[in-house]
Amino acid sequence: MALPNPDSTAGEVLGAYLRAQATAFLRGLRLHEESGPDAHGAADAALLLRAAARRIGVSLATFRGVTPNPWADGLRTELVWLSSTLADEHAYGSRLTRLMEALHRLSAVPAPRGSGSGAGSLTVGSARAGALLERQLTLGRTRAHSASLQALGSSRFHAVADSVAVLASEVPLDPVAATGRVEEVLVPLAELAGARLGTAVAALPESPGPHPYDAHTDAAWHEVRRLLRVHRYAGELLGEDVDRAALAGAALDRHRDASEAAATAAGAARTPRIAPATAYALGVLHADQRHAVEAARGEFHRFWSLHPAPTA
């Protein structure tokens, strides 16, 4: 994205970004309607729809005041509802893929010498653990699929789509803030978002902590992921280079995925009446995903240290 013209007003720059994202949203919606029974096409369309919905919602929040607040807050609430509803189905599917790939990797353990049985316990256990996880996550995905179909057919969704369609042609603007210069209106708000991110990164608990399998530090990282997105979208809007922020964000996406996969493995191990070998494989899987959590934290810090401090 090119740097905005220095003579542009805040309203022109925010308006252009919101119109472009609204157009992407409508394209995603059309692709979704056209995809019909093609599950891959529908998933791609949902990704496009969610990406645009997130950008519109986040920009309305970061640059709150440049558009009329009651309208912006109302649309943002609806976009958050929509993108979180659509995200669930994708999350179940990718978590299942992630856990199956990990089990496949882990189960290539030959039987220890001197073990009574022919196959190692992890090989037997991991097949059962895989079946258990597939059952649980497929059920979750099916429910999420129904929920997202229901959402997309609802009058609530049609109202959101109508608002976004209006946005694609005309962005309502605050008569005072929108006429200010980009440097005086948008840049300070973007810097505020950057400062919030910098503070949250500085407050991250040391990693690896004393208890590597303890998930209670994850929330602070998920919050950094959210703030990094806000910072990245503001940078996109202002035409800045966001490549490194995108790389750091991808590390935090892996962090979130591994964190949730570990919790899923731990949860599956509490299923009543499972075999010890199944529980053992789920324990290995849990620890494996927690190590992926730690690895993702390390990757984030590497990209972050390359990334110029947003407040500098």
Place this chain on the structure above:
Amino acid sequence: MALPNPDSTAGEVLGAYLRAQATAFLRGLRLHEESGPDAHGAADAALLLRAAARRIGVSLATFRGVTPNPWADGLRTELVWLSSTLADEHAYGSRLTRLMEALHRLSAVPAPRGSGSGAGSLTVGSARAGALLERQLTLGRTRAHSASLQALGSSRFHAVADSVAVLASEVPLDPVAATGRVEEVLVPLAELAGARLGTAVAALPESPGPHPYDAHTDAAWHEVRRLLRVHRYAGELLGEDVDRAALAGAALDRHRDASEAAATAAGAARTPRIAPATAYALGVLHADQRHAVEAARGEFHRFWSLHPAPTA
């Protein structure tokens, strides 16, 4: 250890080293006899005894030919028997300590939100896993303790001790090789040991490999550990700086300990009729120790890259 006098003969240098190690062996033996019911004192004495026995045995092999071969080979066989017998008790004890510390670290996992029971399954399971490991390893240690007491009271041991006592005052030397110069006799043999080590390091499988929980690459690392010891003892004898070799060796000691602890956790998980929560905790423990194996490999490579190539 100071560099040997360049005018010294191979026999003088090897002889001085063997006499010093034989004296350390006898000191360890005396400490062991004096320690009586003091388990800590006996363990320290056994460490001293084993360290000296290893150095004598390894030096006789590395510099084979400088002492009469039949005598050297015979004594070396007996020293290997002795140090491996004494090592077992220590190995069981330190493995138990290692696994208990790891379980303690791992079990500080709070119950995931929404879990039915009050305590996380790992906390319940890790207490049971700890009890199971303690039972199994304590039994092993008790058996090893009896075996080492029996060994130290045997006529076979008294014969070794007598040979070492002779060595402390007079080292039998080969009349030809021992009169050669250090540079012409000992240095080439030490370089051969260094070259063997360099070849073994170069042939190590890539790490992390595709299957991080697969222990079948461990043997190649254990062999590097053995060859590094041989190289280090030869360096000690020649008065070289062995600090980095000692650091790299310590990383390989941790590698071996983690590898064996992981195998112990996997073995305990095959105990019949254990609870799923116990098996789950053992699975986490297994994966944790396999990650410690990987970490130790990384540390070794860091120290090794600092260490001048032995063949250079």
